[in-house]
Amino acid sequence: MLLQQFFDQGLGHASYLVADPDEGVAFLVDPDRHLQPYLDAAAKLGVLITHSFETHVHNDYVSGSPALAALRPISVVTGDGAEVRYPHVSLADRETIDVGALRVHCVATPGHTPEHVSYLVADLRRADDPQFLFSGGALLVGHIARVDLLGPELEERLARAAYETLRERVLSLADYVAVFPTHGGGSACTSSDAASSRWTTLGFERRHNDVARAAMQDFARFRETIARGLPVAPAYYPGVRALNHQGAAAYAAAPLRVLRDPLPADATLIDPRAPHVFGSGHRRGALNIVGNDSFAVRLGAVVPFGSPLILLTVDREQAEALRRQLATVGYDDVRGVADPVPDTGEDLGRVRVVDARTAKRLSDEGATMLDVRERSEYERAHAPGALHIPYEQLQDRIAEVPRGRDVVVYCAAGVRSSLAASILERSGLAPINMRGGFSSWEIAGLPTEG
Structure with a gap:
């Protein structure tokens, strides 16, 4: 078995390519909509992707599984509680699928979301015992994924489900099981207490994860522990979850247009320059969202989902990189690029x-x-x-x-x-x-x- 992790630093999102090179097959876990890196990695290993497994309907990024299934003859696999509206295979708790000599066990792990599942994987060439857990948000490095994203009416029920998931379904696994979560440090789907390491083991988390330790005590202590350090949930999350229920198309972008003044009045102006440069002079009404790894998440926190956007930069390479970030979180309506300082002689804003x-x-x-x-x-x-x-x-x-x-x-x-x-x-x-x-x-x- 070969495993490759793909990590989006700005989102704190991990996805995986898991391959059986002897059989020439592989599967994905929780891919985003930028498909080429996965296809390139599979080609380098000489394997064919046959399945894509989804642990849950995601809030924070647009899933790539439906788009890949529209391009290639693969099966998208979800838990049987995922009410998605695209072709897929539903696995009930404890059901399995074999991909070459890799046996994938579905484990119902509700908590982060009601439909959440994890996937235990065994390499049958070595043993029937599972060696790897793709845990989604059920267990993270140093924490778990938050339970409050779907509203207060579900929060308490999901907290109780997360407690039972850890006690009965996850922490009962063997110490040697390696854990590969979907959410990592920096993700707004979890607490600021989550660690930056990108994988762990059950034994290590059982000993050093405060949430895991609290889960082995009373529910009140667990409930208090999982509420600590939660950031404000980005406003775009409900829009992305709805899009993932439907299934999004692959990312395909035509070259960005260069816009001249006057700019369209219905678009939100996004200025990605450094704060001191923005402060010295900028278009009035522009939002200063610095073009770093957190660009898309910060934009999604303050700009309504689906809004048309104009990127105020003359750096075409930067503009394309920022548009790619935006596509990851479902902001596809980028109208073009424009100079951050207008050529009309109008009065500039200053901070x-x-x-x-x-x-x-x-x-x-x-x-x-x-x-x-x-x-x-x-x-x-x-x-x-x-x-x-x-x-x-x-x-x-x-x-x-x-x-x-x-x-x-x-x-x-x-x-x-x-x-x-x-x-x-x-x-x-x-x-x-x-x-x-x-x-x-x-x-x-x-x-x-x-």
């Missing part, structure tokens, strides 16, 4: 950028300090008296931001705060971004609370 000591002086003079980090970051430590509104919620809670005084925005390093500043600017405020974020505040030895 003042200050260092931590200047921010402290402004605060002492009456400015509002606005902390746009996640709750767990804020609770650890924050600037004295800071107003806390995570950037994902800022547009909906903009009325809570005082007017008639300076507003100094900060995050951890100055990137999320620049996005928040651009949201405030679109609402008629004149925000100030703190360069270097709260890290620079602490390095400067300034006072904190928390």
Whole structure:
């Protein structure tokens, strides 16, 4: 058996190619819609992909299984509770499928979602005993996937299901079983306490995973443990889950158009430049979403799903990379690219950028300090008296931001705060971004609370 992991750093998403090279066959687990890397890897190994296994209907990225099945004669496999509307094979709990000499056992593991399953895999050339668990979100490195994404009406039932899944279905497996999860560190589908390692073993998690240890105690302690460190769930998640129920087409992009002024009024303008460059001059109304690995997730947190977009960059290679990120989370309506600074001579927007000591002086003079980090970051430590509104919620809670005084925005390093500043600017405020974020505040030895 050969295994290759594919990891999307921005999403914290892992997918897998699992091959039996002696039989010349392979299967995928939880692929995204960018199919070529999987096909290239299979070709390099000299194997044919015959199956694609889905652990659950995903919230965070667009699944590639239906698109691959439309292109190649493969079987898409789900648990029998997945109410998807594309051709697939449903496996009930404990049912198996053989791919060459690899036997795949379906294990019902509800919790992260009601339909969630995991896949135990045995290499029959060695033994009937399973050696590998593709756990989806049922067990992660250092945590589990969150249970609150489908709304408060299901949350308590899913928490109880996750508790029983760990106690009865997962932690009862042998210590030597290797665990390959779908969600990893950095995913908004889990807690900030999840580890950055990309695989683990049952024995290690049983000893060192706080959630696994809590699952072997009473439910109240487990419930408290899984609620810690959860980020705000990105607003695009329900749109992606609905798309994955239907089955999305493969990613196929024509060259991006170069747009001239005036730009279409119905599109959201996205400026991916660094905060200090954006602050020095930008198109009014543009959102500053820095073009790093987290670009698509941050956009999905603040821009309504399905919105038409214009990327404000003259770097065509960057534009294509960002569009590829956007396609991974279902934002396919990218109208084109344009210069981040208009050629019409119109007045530019600007965001003042200050260092931590200047921010402290402004605060002492009456400015509002606005902390746009996640709750767990804020609770650890924050600037004295800071107003806390995570950037994902800022547009909906903009009325809570005082007017008639300076507003100094900060995050951890100055990137999320620049996005928040651009949201405030679109609402008629004149925000100030703190360069270097709260890290620079602490390095400067300034006072904190928390």
